[in-house]
Amino acid sequence: MTHAASPATSSTTPIVVGVRALAVLTVANLAWQFVTAAGLFTGGGAGAHGTGAIVLHVVTGLLALALVAHRLVAGGPVWPAALAVVVFGLTFLQASYGSIPGLIVHLPGALILTTGSVWLAAWSFLRLR
Template identity: 45%
Template sequence: MSRIDSSVRGGSRSLARTALQVTAILCTLGILFQSATAGQVLSRSPGALAVHATGAIVFHVLSALMVVAAVFLWLQPRGSVWPVVISALVFVLGVVQGYIGDQGALSVHVPLGMALALGTVWVLAWSFLAGRPTDRGGL
């Protein structure tokens, strides 16, 4: 039997999940944008560094909002703490990433960018897949 729990379907839980989904989508798009502008910075395109720096600030704001959305979802009944932990790590690593990028240490900056991408995509996937009803009744 497949039933959707009413606490997951409606109310503030649904709003909190939607907020997490939207912020995770925007963070993922931000990471993709940062990857594209990073390539332009490495190829020394004029103005690329300024665009990349602006994208970093936007990502910091979006990742902070993702943490807030994850906290609101966690505070709901039966909320999971994992999105909060991963979102907070993404935010903190993003700040560290920005500092290291300003210092010019690309050997650390690039791998941290990959970690940011993984964390952001994890939150994105979790926000859409967790709590979904499953049909365990077979065929």
């Protein structure tokens, strides 16, 4: 006896699982960035925050690749892949303004990155099939 795949089981494809995992890792990494940013002002240096920035580049890049793959393989919508590519690009802009004089751009940029990343994470669990 065979059964057709239900929408619930089709949402566990490797690409979908990967997108969801990477979206959660991106948001968790941004939380880490917010926590470790205080070290820049208390003399702790950029150590943990700088390492987190590198990890953020990697995770958002992989998320963008996963969403582009989802678009190409499963015919998913264009906007999540486009937003993920923009978020990935913005991580480099963020890094370039990461010094104390650049905080006028860096802090609002962090809010934009967080908004885009949380949006993608929520979408990946609520709408991604």
